[in-house]
Amino acid sequence: MRPVGSKYLLEEPLGRGATGTVWRARQHQRAGAEAAVPGQPGETVAIKVLKEELASDADIVMRFLRERSVLLRLTHPNIVRVRDLVVEGDLLALVMDLVDGPDLHRYLRENGPLTPVAAALLTAQIADALAASHADGVVHRDLKPANVLLKQDDGRMYPMLTDFGIARLADSPGLTRTHEFVGTPAYVAPESAEGRPQTSAVDIYGAGILLYELITGRPPFSGGSALEVLHQHLSAEPRRPSTVPDPLWTVIERCLRKNPDERPSAESLARALRVVAEGVGVHANAAQIAAADGVGALLAPDPAPATVPAPDGVPGAADPTTVLPQGAAGAPPAYDPNGATSVLPHTGGPQGPDGVPGAADPTTVMPQGAAGPTRVMPPVPPGQQGQHGQQGQYGQPGQQGQQGQQPEEPHPWQSQLRAARDRNDQTQVQYLDPTEDPLRRRPQRQVARPQQQPPQRQRPQGPPQSQQPGYGYPQQPGQGYPQGQQQPRYATPQPQPQQYAPAPQHQPREPQRYAPPAPEPQRPAREPREPRRRGANPMKIPGLGCLKGCLFTVVILFVAGWLVWELSPLQSWIGTGKGYWAQLGDWFDTATGWVKDLGGS
Numbered sequence: 001m002r003p004v005g006s007k008y009l010l011e012e013p014l015g016r017g018a019t020g021t022v023w024r025a026r027q028h029q030r031a032g033a034e035a036a037v038p039g040q041p042g043e044t045v046a047i048k049v050l051k052e053e054l055a056s057d058a059d060i061v062m063r064f065l066r067e068r069s070v071l072l073r074l075t076h077p078n079i080v081r082v083r084d085l086v087v088e089g090d091l092l093a094l095v096m097d098l099v100d101g102p103d104l105h106r107y108l109r110e111n112g113p114l115t116p117v118a119a120a121l122l123t124a125q126i127a128d129a130l131a132a133s134h135a136d137g138v139v140h141r142d143l144k145p146a147n148v149l150l151k152q153d154d155g156r157m158y159p160m161l162t163d164f165g166i167a168r169l170a171d172s173p174g175l176t177r178t179h180e181f182v183g184t185p186a187y188v189a190p191e192s193a194e195g196r197p198q199t200s201a202v203d204i205y206g207a208g209i210l211l212y213e214l215i216t217g218r219p220p221f222s223g224g225s226a227l228e229v230l231h232q233h234l235s236a237e238p239r240r241p242s243t244v245p246d247p248l249w250t251v252i253e254r255c256l257r258k259n260p261d262e263r264p265s266a267e268s269l270a271r272a273l274r275v276v277a278e279g280v281g282v283h284a285n286a287a288q289i290a291a292a293d294g295v296g297a298l299l300a301p302d303p304a305p306a307t308v309p310a311p312d313g314v315p316g317a318a319d320p321t322t323v324l325p326q327g328a329a330g331a332p333p334a335y336d337p338n339g340a341t342s343v344l345p346h347t348g349g350p351q352g353p354d355g356v357p358g359a360a361d362p363t364t365v366m367p368q369g370a371a372g373p374t375r376v377m378p379p380v381p382p383g384q385q386g387q388h389g390q391q392g393q394y395g396q397p398g399q400q401g402q403q404g405q406q407p408e409e410p411h412p413w414q415s416q417l418r419a420a421r422d423r424n425d426q427t428q429v430q431y432l433d434p435t436e437d438p439l440r441r442r443p444q445r446q447v448a449r450p451q452q453q454p455p456q457r458q459r460p461q462g463p464p465q466s467q468q469p470g471y472g473y474p475q476q477p478g479q480g481y482p483q484g485q486q487q488p489r490y491a492t493p494q495p496q497p498q499q500y501a502p503a504p505q506h507q508p509r510e511p512q513r514y515a516p517p518a519p520e521p522q523r524p525a526r527e528p529r530e531p532r533r534r535g536a537n538p539m540k541i542p543g544l545g546c547l548k549g550c551l552f553t554v555v556i557l558f559v560a561g562w563l564v565w566e567l568s569p570l571q572s573w574i575g576t577g578k579g580y581w582a583q584l585g586d587w588f589d590t591a592t593g594w595v596k597d598l599g600g601s
C-alpha cells in the first residue's frame, strides 16, 4: 500500500481516465481542518491521483488549490463528494467518497438501454445535480455516462455525478494552449467545439446527449473520427428514434439546440423530465398525459446561465465561482474564445465498444487554432498587481511578470504552493518494495457484477425528494414514480436496467503505523545474492524452444499412433494384419508414389 499524503493509503486501482487514475484507498488518519470530510481511520475512500503532467504543472497546481473550496463545498445527493485535496511533492490527488457500483457507460454496455421512463427519471436526478452546481457557479463541462457513477443504496440505484472541476484543470493554459477545447467528442456542445464562450448550457447539451444515449444505447452523433463527430454537433440535426415518446423527444430536442441561448436551465430540465416520466407511464391519467404533452412550456430558455469563468491569471477572474450574467463577462481575457474554428483532425482514437467512434472516448484536449504556446503566469494576490505588471495576459508571450519583479524573492505562486504543501503533512519515508508499489501496477477495474433481477423492479429514479435538501424544486404531484405506475406508456422491448450488487467491502485493516520521523529507519543488511543460474538456452538461439516443442509433439504422435494400432481393433478393421511400422512404411511408399506421379504428369 502506498501512502498519499499522511492520511491515506492506496489499496487498489479502480480505473484510469484521461486525467488520472482512481484508486480504492483507506483513510489512515483523520484529515485536518482543511478537508471537507476529516474521515475516520479505516474508512474506505476513492482517490483520483492526477497524471504527472498535470501535477507537475504550476498553473494546474494553482488552479487545483484555488478550486479547492469550490470542489470541497459542492454537496448534493447526486454529486460524488470530494472530501479532501492532497498536494504533496509532485502529487495532486482528490479524495472522494467511494461509490460501489459501475459507471453509467459500463452499465449501458452491459445492460442495454433504459426505458423512456427510467431514462427520464435518471436524467432528472443528474439535472438536479447540475442545477445545484450551476447555482454555485460551477459548470461541469464534461458530462457523459462515464462520469456518472451508479450508487447502490437500499436496493435502488442513484446516479452520482463525478469529475467536477477536472475538465477545468485539464484546460489550464499550462497544459493546453489558448485555443483548445477540453471535452469528449461525442458529448461536446457546438459552442465548445467552436471555441466560443461556454456557459452552463454546455451541461444541458451534455444532458441531452446522455438522455438520448440512455434510451437508444448510443449518442446521436457518431463518425469515423473526432473531427467528424464535432462537425455533426455543429451542423447535423439529431435523428429521432422511433422508441422515443413525443414529450421526451421535445425535451431532448430542446437540450440539443445548437444555439445555447435556446436551451433550458437544469432546474427546468429536471422538472420537465419528471412531468414526462409521469405522463408516458402506462398508468398515466389524462391530466398527466396532457401535462407531458405540454412539456415544451416548461423548457423556456435559461435566462441567466452560469458562465465558465475566465482562465487563471486574468485579472478579475480569480474566483471561479463567480456567476456572471451572460454577455456581461466584464473585461475579456486575452484568451480569445471567438477565434476562428480550426479544429485539427484527430485520429478516431479508441472506438466505443459498440463501434461508435467517440462514444467511449476519454476526455480529449484538442488544439483548435494555430495559437502558439502561451506563457502564463499565475495570478498575483491582491496588492501585488503592480509588482508584476500585466500578469496572466494570455497571448502575450514574454510579457508576463517581467516588470518590477524582484529576482531574489520567490514568485507569489511559489509561496502559495509551499504553503499548500506545508498544510499537508508530509508522507513519512518508509521502505516500499518496488514489487508492491501499486502505482507501478496496471489498474484493473473491479466492478460488481450485475445481479440478474426481474425487470421493472429496479428503478433508477432517485432518492425521495426529501433527501435533496436545499435545492427544493416544487414538488410535482406523484413525483418519485408512484406505485402502480411502473410500466411506461411507451414500453419498449429494450432490456430493463439490472441491479448491481455492491462490491464486497474490504474488511477494515489495522491502520498502518509510521515510525516517528526523527530516527532514520535502519534497513536490514541485505543478504548476499545467490549467483544467477544459467538458463537452459544460454546462447538464446531463436526458435530453439519451438523446435524442441515440435520434435516432442512428433514423438508423442508416433507413440500414440503405435499404441492405438496395437491395442485397438483398428489393425483388423483395415484388414492388413501388418505391424505398425510396416503399415507406416506402406503408407509412406504410397504417398511418395503419388508425389512422383504428380511430378511426372
Ligand SMILES: Nc1ncnc2c1ncn2[C@@H]1O[C@H](COP(=O)(O)OP(=O)(O)OP(=O)(O)O)[C@@H](O)[C@H]1O
Binding pocket: 014, 015, 016, 017, 018, 019, 020, 021, 022, 046, 048, 080, 096, 097, 098, 099, 100, 101, 102, 103, 142, 146, 147, 149, 162, 163, 361, 362, 363, 364, 445
Ligand atoms: N468515487 C469513485 N468511486 C468509485 N469508482 C470511481 C470513483 N471515481 C471514479 N471511479 C472509477 O474510476 C474509473 C476512472 O475514472 P476517471 O474519472 O478517471 O475516468 P473517466 O471518467 O472514464 O475518464 P476521463 O478522465 O476521461 O473523465 C472509472 O471506471 C470510474 O468508474
